[in-house]
Amino acid sequence: LSLTRIVSLALDDVVSYENFKIPKGVGLTSALKENIFCTLACIERQIPLGIIGEPGSSKSLSYHIVCDSMVENDPTEFCKMFSAVDSLFFSCSEDTTPGQIEQWFMKAEARQKRHDNRRKDAITAQWKQQELASDSSAHNGLSTDEWAKKFKRVIVTLFIDEAGLPSRKKNRMVMKVLHPHLDDPKVSFVALSNHWFDAANTNRMLTLYRSHTDNRDLNVLAMACLQKRGARFDEEPDPTRREKEFVQHVCDAYDAVK
Numbered sequence: 001l002s003l004t005r006i007v008s009l010a011l012d013d014v015v016s017y018e019n020f021k022i023p024k025g026v027g028l029t030s031a032l033k034e035n036i037f038c039t040l041a042c043i044e045r046q047i048p049l050g051i052i053g054e055p056g057s058s059k060s061l062s063y064h065i066v067c068d069s070m071v072e073n074d075p076t077e078f079c080k081m082f083s084a085v086d087s088l089f090f091s092c093s094e095d096t097t098p099g100q101i102e103q104w105f106m107k108a109e110a111r112q113k114r115h116d117n118r119r120k121d122a123i124t125a126q127w128k129q130q131e132l133a134s135d136s137s138a139h140n141g142l143s144t145d146e147w148a149k150k151f152k153r154v155i156v157t158l159f160i161d162e163a164g165l166p167s168r169k170k171n172r173m174v175m176k177v178l179h180p181h182l183d184d185p186k187v188s189f190v191a192l193s194n195h196w197f198d199a200a201n202t203n204r205m206l207t208l209y210r211s212h213t214d215n216r217d218l219n220v221l222a223m224a225c226l227q228k229r230g231a232r233f234d235e236e237p238d239p240t241r242r243e244k245e246f247v248q249h250v251c252d253a254y255d256a257v258k
Contacts, residue, residue, distance in 0.1 A: 019078035020069040027224030029217035035062030048189040053210025096166040098177035108158040108187045115154040157188040164193030218251040
């Protein structure tokens with residue numbers, strides 16, 4: 001198997017309609033699967049992530065799918081093995097200042113501390129209750145580390161949309177404020193942009209670049225648009241030969257004129 005094929009099989013295994021809350025009518029393109037996979041991994045391991053691509057390349061959609069699937073009170077069965085997500089949203093403009101971005105990081109880090117302290121207090125209370133119980137076996141006799149596994153951690157994620165806009169004006173080094181937060185992240189961080197970040201920020205994060213939509217992804221998108229009953233893509237009956245041919249012709253025509 002080629003490396004490309006191995007990666008494709010891994011994406012198919014992880015990103016599915018069963019594992020994530022994917023809205024009705026949304027086709028699982030390779031771009032969407034890659035975005036979801038990277039977003040999930042980077043949030044869980046607190047690796048700064050930047051997704052760069054043209055409008056319509058599933059950047060925002062993938063983030064919202066991951067957050068909806070990892071919500072603390074109602075995660076999917078697959079996402080129960082991961083931390084819960086508490087998301088903060090900020091959308092940049094050309095006039096965004098370093099101070100505004102710094103404030104959002106301070107707010108996210110303060111919220112993360114509250115979640116961690118609340119979890120620590122709950123773990124400690126359960127452990128003490130176990131120690132005081134006359135029959136510790138009724139409380140499983142767990143250690144503090146074992147109790148910690150029973151209380152899911154909540155990871156605060158700062159989501160910045162249009163992150164490339166503040167640097168579009170000449171002589172503006174707005175995004176330099178990110179450097180200390182990317183070097184030593186206290187919270188998870190996801191930034192979306194239609195434009196490349198500067199090299200200093202790109203080298204401090206995992207950067208996923210979305211190229212132009214290929215013919216295969218166009219085909220998946222078109223088939224999703226043809227859904228008749230508003231069901232999820234995986235619940236639709238197999239498309240007819242005529243539908244497949246029609247979709248392929250439309251995709252070829254789009255490729256020819258774009």
